[in-house]
Amino acid sequence: MKDDAPIPQTDLRSPDEVMRLARMGSMFPTRLSFLRSLTRRLAAEKVTVTRPVWEMSEEGFGHVVYSLTLGRHPYSLVAVSTDLPPEMRTDRVIAEAWDTSYVLYDGVPDADEIARICAAAPKQEAARFTERDLILSRANKSVRLFAHVVEALRAGRQPDEGMIRSVGYLMRTTAVYGNGKFGIADRNLIENRPGLEGPFAAEMLTVWLIRHFTHDLVEHVGRGRLDRHLKRHLGIGNATGLGMAPFLVNHPVLLNNWMTVRETALARVRAIETLDADQQARLEALAERAATHLGEWNVPDPAHQARIDTLRADWETARAGFDFSTGRPLDRAMDSVKSASLDVQELTAALIIEPFGDLVDPLAECMGDPFGPLCAPFRDVNDLRQTIEIRFGWALAPDYDTPDGCGQFWYVSEAKQEPRLGLRFDEPGAELESPLDIGRRVKALYRGLAEARGPVSDFLAEQPEYALAVSRVQMGPRYPYAEIRDNLIATSCLPIDMLRCKLSFFGASKFDPKSDRWTRITLCQGAPLADELAERADDWWLPVFGA
Structure with a gap:
């Protein structure tokens, strides 16, 4: 194989699968986490x-x-x-x-x-x-x-x-x-x-x-x-x-790049045809290390401790089913946990990436955002409408008019200049809402396009309130992992999931939630x-x- 030949990889997991709060809140650190990249650089x-x-x-x-x-x-x-x-x-x-x-x-x-x-x-x-x-x-x-x-x-x-x-x-x-x-x-x-x-x-x-x-x-x-x-x-x-949570919404290109690199690393290792004896032994040792780590992870919160206890048991079941001696062993490993919890699935993903630094570490160079959004303009409002239908179905699905569908609102504390999350129908301040409700804005845009014709610029000149939503839709084709595909103002939204996602990229472990915030x-x-x-x-x- 030539040095410049493409590196084999499987298909990346769909953004509809990956960019859900529940999965993002189940992520573990990997060798691509920023602390790991730093210590490699310091050593080099x-x-x-x-x-x-x-x-x-x-x-x-x-x-x-x-x-x-x-x-x-x-x-x-x-x-x-x-x-x-x-x-x-x-x-x-x-x-x-x-x-x-x-x-x-x-x-x-x-x-x-x-x-x-x-x-x-x-x-x-x-x-x-x-x-x-x-x-x-x-x-x-x-x-x-x-x-x-x-x-x-x-x-x-x-x-x-x-x-x-x-x-x-x-x-x-x-x-x-x-x-x-x-x-x-x-x-x-x-x-x-x-x-x-x-x-x-x-x-x-x-x-x-x-x-x-x-x-x-x-x-x-x-x-x-x-x-x-x-x-x-x-x-x-x-x-x-909460100060950390809006970062992922406000930096969609960065989020896309982080997730794309992680998913590309996973796709690369899943394409490995066979493993030698040393590689198999390494994976088995790392799976055992993960089990020991889980055993040392204890938190005061009963609900989260119960989740850890469940993960410990489920991990034993999962790794008993790994067979690294077969063809496409890492692809099979991921397939074997498809019906397991999201915690098990994401721990498996982190495990199988770990031993293959030569294959995945160069991807860390692609995790920054040196240029900002680079997006092709829409031909007309029909092109914009079709892009929403193809790439933002997740945003059109929720009912944002129900109390549960819009029960929370994001704002910035005047005293500390830090993001906060309020209860829309119980607390004052909704008029100061920060624009993190991307799904609701895209759905409103879609409705506003119903009778529109002609250039997008003319549409926005008449209705500038849709400018943010248009810019996010415009990013969709080039940055498929840029959006959290959930309703971030629903009462069911748990900011802790956003925190865990970002912190896992830092290299954090042993999460100890004190609330969902x-x-x-x-x-x-x-x-x-x-x-x-x-x-x-x-x-x-x-x-x-x-x-």
Whole structure:
């Protein structure tokens, strides 16, 4: 086969199947997740992390600077640790103080810049920043685990492995801001830099370095050293709410690209004709790792824990039916779980992608959106109408006039400038609704086209309220995975499904929903430590304790 010959692949799964909230809310991280891509890049460049500044009291309050070079460009994390009164500690976005705060800095800051950041970072939204500040973040301690680790190290022993396994992080971030917020650098200043050109690469680098800091801080306060396998299992927690959910609706090209890459990776591995003995053994070992990971995934919410318990049992049934020695073994594996739960189906998809980096990793270069929508214009309103009928049947189906069909509305909180979800018939504010009701708008457009004739431009000149809907329909032919094919204002819409989809692309695991509107997760658990990138850069899918 010639080097430039097309890579074999099966048909991609239909957007009507993939772009449903229930399936998106069942997604697992893959080797294409942004954190995985980052650690591969760090390893490939043999990146080393230095600590040029450490100004920290015995109690762990002060500041520290970490520096590295990526893509021949230096970056630094400035971390600030403060003494936070217990009554001020909260994961809610209304918080005004945090245990720690961070800036990912463009370059290596001098003393004046460090002083500026140390004064500004703890204030977060109340401060203002410069374009040298690429990412702004904050995090709170997992107080019980942090205190336990400190106590154990001071006593000359290692912390309880059960607690490490149960919690999984020393701190959890409550925000990782990028792209110009509060005066930090706009994305376009760094989007073409090698190493940071991928989606959320700067944010993921920040999180990875924050994790490094939490290890150093607890060892400093505890006056001891954690065993390496315990350190590796301590990731970074994150509390994520509604602020993240509208991103997928507001960035349809990005969503399309992420999903297309994931589905293309799946189609490529499904086309593999046979597997050798090593590949079969690798898949079986990964399936076993997944089972162990599920066994270590426990959450307080009874309903979600019941879902995990069901998945554990269903996964045992599913993997017992895998036969990787047959022809088209990975295609057969996916076919074998067609009648299983969406959780099992999406875990199987992530599993079979995992061992085939040579085949799928280059696809990660296609996950950005450097150009924005590139769409062909409609010939006339009839062309527009036919496109809706062919590609937006999902939008025409719901009845948006019933209380259940439009029972919720999205808006932006004036106080925190964060997205929120209101109950249309129980709460005020529907007149401030954000335009995330894509399905309803497309259906209204379709009705408005009933008697229309001629150019689309003439139609919009007379009825400009349909402009957004027209632009979304125009994207349909070129970007088939751009739309969530559900009614996002129905009472049945669960924002947690959108959160899980996006967070899985970050590389998150161990979702811990606190409601249908916010969740805790773990990032970087099992990821290589800064001094072991060369040997462990790319084998931490669904990490398990002790690995």
